[in-house]
Amino acid sequence: MVNLTVDGIKISVPEGSTILQAAKEVGVSIPTLCYHPDQAVKANCRVCVCEVEGNRLLQAACAMPVFEGMTVKTRTPKVLEARRTILELILANHPQDCLNCIRNGNCELQSLAEEFAIRDNPFENKVRGLPKDFSTPALFRDPDKCVLCRRCIEACSVIQSVNALGLEGRGVHSMVVPTLGKDLLESPCIMCGQCIHACPVGAIGENEQIDEFLAALADPNKIVVTQIAPAVRVAIAEEIGMTTGDMPMNVFVQGLRQIGFDYVLHTNFTADLTIMEEGNELLKRLKEGGTLPMFTSCSPGWINFCETFYPDLTNNLSTCKSPQQMFGSLVKTYWADKMGIDPANIYSVSIMPCVAKKFEAARPEMCSSGYRDVDLVLTTREIGRLFRMSGLDFNKLPGADFDPWMGKYTGAAVIFGASGGVMEAALRTVYEVVTGNTLEDVNFTVTRGITGIKEAEVDLNGTVVKVAIANGLANARKLMDQVRAGESPYHFIEIMACPGGCIGGGGQPITKANVKRVERIDAIYVEDEACEMRKSHINPEVTAIYEDFLHEPLGHKSHELLHTHYHNANKKFL
Amino acid sequence: MGYTDIIARYSDKPGGLIEAFHAVQKELSYLPEEVIVEAARIFNVPVAQAYGVASFYSMFSTKARGKNIIRICESAPCHVAGAAEVVAAIEAELGIKAGESTADGSFALELTECVGQCQATPVITINGKAYLDVNPAKIREILAEYK
Numbered sequence: 001m002v003n004l005t006v007d008g009i010k011i012s013v014p015e016g017s018t019i020l021q022a023a024k025e026v027g028v029s030i031p032t033l034c035y036h037p038d039q040a041v042k043a044n045c046r047v048c049v050c051e052v053e054g055n056r057l058l059q060a061a062c063a064m065p066v067f068e069g070m071t072v073k074t075r076t077p078k079v080l081e082a083r084r085t086i087l088e089l090i091l092a093n094h095p096q097d098c099l100n101c102i103r104n105g106n107c108e109l110q111s112l113a114e115e116f117a118i119r120d121n122p123f124e125n126k127v128r129g130l131p132k133d134f135s136t137p138a139l140f141r142d143p144d145k146c147v148l149c150r151r152c153i154e155a156c157s158v159i160q161s162v163n164a165l166g167l168e169g170r171g172v173h174s175m176v177v178p179t180l181g182k183d184l185l186e187s188p189c190i191m192c193g194q195c196i197h198a199c200p201v202g203a204i205g206e207n208e209q210i211d212e213f214l215a216a217l218a219d220p221n222k223i224v225v226t227q228i229a230p231a232v233r234v235a236i237a238e239e240i241g242m243t244t245g246d247m248p249m250n251v252f253v254q255g256l257r258q259i260g261f262d263y264v265l266h267t268n269f270t271a272d273l274t275i276m277e278e279g280n281e282l283l284k285r286l287k288e289g290g291t292l293p294m295f296t297s298c299s300p301g302w303i304n305f306c307e308t309f310y311p312d313l314t315n316n317l318s319t320c321k322s323p324q325q326m327f328g329s330l331v332k333t334y335w336a337d338k339m340g341i342d343p344a345n346i347y348s349v350s351i352m353p354c355v356a357k358k359f360e361a362a363r364p365e366m367c368s369s370g371y372r373d374v375d376l377v378l379t380t381r382e383i384g385r386l387f388r389m390s391g392l393d394f395n396k397l398p399g400a401d402f403d404p405w406m407g408k409y410t411g412a413a414v415i416f417g418a419s420g421g422v423m424e425a426a427l428r429t430v431y432e433v434v435t436g437n438t439l440e441d442v443n444f445t446v447t448r449g450i451t452g453i454k455e456a457e458v459d460l461n462g463t464v465v466k467v468a469i470a471n472g473l474a475n476a477r478k479l480m481d482q483v484r485a486g487e488s489p490y491h492f493i494e495i496m497a498c499p500g501g502c503i504g505g506g507g508q509p510i511t512k513a514n515v516k517r518v519e520r521i522d523a524i525y526v527e528d529e530a531c532e533m534r535k536s537h538i539n540p541e542v543t544a545i546y547e548d549f550l551h552e553p554l555g556h557k558s559h560e561l562l563h564t565h566y567h568n569a570n571k572k573f574l
Numbered sequence: 575m576g577y578t579d580i581i582a583r584y585s586d587k588p589g590g591l592i593e594a595f596h597a598v599q600k601e602l603s604y605l606p607e608e609v610i611v612e613a614a615r616i617f618n619v620p621v622a623q624a625y626g627v628a629s630f631y632s633m634f635s636t637k638a639r640g641k642n643i644i645r646i647c648e649s650a651p652c653h654v655a656g657a658a659e660v661v662a663a664i665e666a667e668l669g670i671k672a673g674e675s676t677a678d679g680s681f682a683l684e685l686t687e688c689v690g691q692c693q694a695t696p697v698i699t700i701n702g703k704a705y706l707d708v709n710p711a712k713i714r715e716i717l718a719e720y721k
Contacts (some may be wrong), residue, residue: 002674005588157620157622157623161621163621163622164622166620166621166622166623166625167624167629167630168625168626170629170630170631170632178622179621179622179625179627180607180610180611180621180625181625181636188620188621204718397687571623572611573611573614574620574621
């Protein structure tokens with residue numbers, strides 16, 4: 001342990017701690033901008049400078065390790081003045097249009113400007129005047145807003161191993177750019193949106209489509225139907241000032257009805273259906289010597305990654321569409337028929353924790369209903385804005401139920417929102433289908449949690465099935481390299497592109513640290529525990545759709561509506 | 575020799591990417607996009623990273639430029655000694671501005687940081703060769719060597 005004094009308070013901290021960490025221990029909060037709790041130290045913004053006795057120059061608290069007998073002062077006039085000047089200089093190169101910014105009210109730079117009472121900036125405002133990049137349907141970049149902290153680069157390279165973003169140039173001319181300085185669409189970007197969470201400001205954001213949604217609501221001919229992804233409920237509470245997981249599902253449904261959705265259904269229904277299709281696909285591959293290991297296919301960022309970096313392994317991907325797209329094709333066929341609604345009038349909106357879903361919905365092959373299956377994808381953040389715009393008081397809203405035919409779900413669908421959930425849900429069903437026995441304890445806890453790579457073995461009537469789960473694409477890459485080398489011991493691999501799974505998706509409330517992802521994961525399993533039904537194959541609406549419409553898993557209708565194919569992304573450079 | 579072979583000569587050296595870029599640039603005068611992509615493949619690094627290296631060093635150009643590269647120091651000692659007049663003289667002689675190349679592709683004019691010859695300012699370099707104590711009157715003669 002190392003003894004030091006921070007603002008006159010004596011403290012002992014482990015060797016190797018930084019000033020920032022030590023100060024936090026005694027309740028001294030040092031402002032930061034480039035610092036990210038889950039990333040390497042960058043020390044490029046200098047906002048966290050402090051006085052260290054014996055040092056002539058101010059030291060960056062995020063980078064400076066403590067030493068025995070150190071005396072740190074974090075709030076002297078000299079320090080405060082330096083921090084203000086640093087902020088003024090950063091702001092001098094930053095657009096001043098906070099009111100129109102996608103991060104207005106949720107921006108680390110804006111908060112610092114407020115905390116430091118920055119009023120009249122003595123430095124002239126000079127922005128670079130660079131064009132915005134709207135090349136992808138999922139996210140945009142506004143390079144003028146970039147503060148060069150490089151957190152997005154670390155998210156893209158270290159966490160996701162995608163390397164779509166890098167640094168160009170040097171010194172005052174340096175910029176964060178997609179590969180070769182081109183637009184994002186040409187880069188290897190897989191549209192996971194983890195850069196959005198990493199960005200402290202509004203330099204990267206989702207392709208916001210609130211206007212399109214409001215236009216659809218205003219169109220009297222459109223019947224606006226929605227589906228909610230499993231990871232959304234646990235996080236939407238954060239958007240409206242509630243605690244993670246605290247939004248009751250029926251109140252959420254009522255809120256959606258209040259903002260104008262004509263019908264509220266649930267992606268969880270097709271998550272259960274996915275288990276029926278994907279579980280049977282796995283059993284078929286095991287039985288008939290199909291391509292193994294089979295990879296899950298729910299995560300569109302992961303699909304983009306596989307098509308971009310491992311096009312030779314796309315045959316390993318389950319042919320199942322994601323639950324969003326299964327839902328999309330069924331809502332304009334099966335559901336329209338059940339409800340007696342002309343599918344031409346249905347405007348299908350999905351509410352997703354994801355920005356890659358915006359890209360997935362726009363894939364040309366996702367039109368198997370005869371229409372575009374999912375017309376619009378709104379992220380959790382966009383729904384949060386719509387809720388705030390509508391002035392809803394969720395403490396006073398009465399509950400409401402889902403509409404029929406595609407709104408019932410089991411706990412197995414709920415856990416699709418967290419890393420390991422698809423695997424656990426599949427195991428709950430596959431075990432019972434294969435063994436004919438009732439699974440007494442449905443909890444496969446070994447598959448749970450935010451750990452990068454998890455593995456498990458399940459005995460199915462004497463056949464040992466080996467499974468692996470990865471979240472975050474740098475972890476997925478390790479499993480993929482094994483498969484490519486022919487050394488993978490697994491039969492079934494679940495991949496979710498985002499750290500922690502969909503609860504940490506690129507469309508979720510801005511997530512400043514992994515601890516928040518863990519809270520959401522916990523909330524997912526609380527919801528699963530509370531479900532009466534926890535196995536996909538006992539969902540009565542799933543039984544009904546097979547009786548009335550699909551007839552059997554992997555059957556002709558399923559093939560037509562619920563399964564898809566993959567492409568080589570053919571990126572020119574990786 | 576194609577650029578792939580040039581790059582491959584350095585593939586086993588630590589930090590060989592920079593040397594490979596220098597070698598290719600000696601032939602092509604700049605680093606075309608396909609060279610950066612190929613170098614990334616050979617050195618097994620992401621293209622974004624290879625591009626970061628190529629764009630970081632002012633010695634490298636990722637844009638096409640003239641064959642003979644004139645660089646003039648814009649650091650303080652040269653500035654005080656009259657670098658601006660030298661720049662103006664070169665610009666007048668070649669009919670281009672700093673940062674541009676001549677239409678016939680023979681010259682590129684670039685500004686650079688200190689080249690370490692402050693004892694004899696202003697300094698220009700052409701293809702790496704330093705010319706000391708330069709003044710506007712000397713420009714025509716110096717450039718004639720390369721015409």
